[in-house]
Amino acid sequence: MSIHTDSMELLEEIYHCCKTNQSFNLSQDYLFDLLPNKCHDLEMQVDYLRDSGYVSDFAPTCGFPISLKITSKGIMAIENVSTPVATSNVTNIYGSNFGIAGNNNSSNTVNNTFNYSNLQNIIDNSPYSDNEKQMLLNELKPLYDRIELGAPLEKGMLSSISDKIKDYQPLLGAVLSSLTTFLTTPK
Structure with a gap:
């Protein structure tokens, strides 16, 4: 799969997690248990989502190296909300x-x-x-x-x-x- 596709799947998980919790968090132990290539893929997906403005950092200094909250742009992407285009002459x-x-x-x-x-x-x-x-x-x-x-x-x-x-x-x-x-x- 592509980084974009994988990242959008991760964004959907973040979306559902943020609906029930305040943020999406992955602990240091969880990351250590991942295979190195899986951990690298996850970091690339998070960087892609952050750079695209779909997510922002929540509390990465509280023992969660990955602590994110979804932005309005991310919600709109998951819910397929399009921004209205103003028309005028x-x-x-x-x-x-x-x-x-x-x-x-x-x-x-x-x-x-x-x-x-x-x-x-x-x-x-x-x-x-x-x-x-x-x-x-x-x-x-x-x-x-x-x-x-x-x-x-x-x-x-x-x-x-x-x-x-x-x-x-x-x-x-x-x-x-x-x-x-x-x-x-x-x-």
């Missing part, structure tokens, strides 16, 4: 990214989940003055109305907005995310 933007400077700006990931209410929350929680907040909301409202309707953008709309919000860097990501989703979504 993600777009990679390549090229110049409005103020992102550096040699590695070729693969910024933007999460495209912003709508007008999200933008309102960003603006409301921003440190800008009330006049600036109102100006930003007034400038962006026509754009988001058209996006929500799925209507084409009017000529000059984007340049007008970009002139107004270029000094508000935190908003650029949100607006760019919304625009990217709108412009790249098939109609």
Whole structure:
């Protein structure tokens, strides 16, 4: 058998032992009674499980050279629990990214989940003055109305907005995310 297979069988034993006891322990006498090659195999399996994050040391200084407890990763492996994968609409933007400077700006990931209410929350929680907040909301409202309707953008709309919000860097990501989703979504 392979080290992985043997280690996973040992992990299952550790799992069942930890369900009834606090830890999995093997005494010095037990290890002395094993044949040298079996003892070496056991140590390799324990090292494999420890290095993989399936188990951690419990109390090896209390007379048990092997004293382990199972980790949450080990429990998930035995119980065949998969970690959920978050899904969202993600777009990679390549090229110049409005103020992102550096040699590695070729693969910024933007999460495209912003709508007008999200933008309102960003603006409301921003440190800008009330006049600036109102100006930003007034400038962006026509754009988001058209996006929500799925209507084409009017000529000059984007340049007008970009002139107004270029000094508000935190908003650029949100607006760019919304625009990217709108412009790249098939109609």
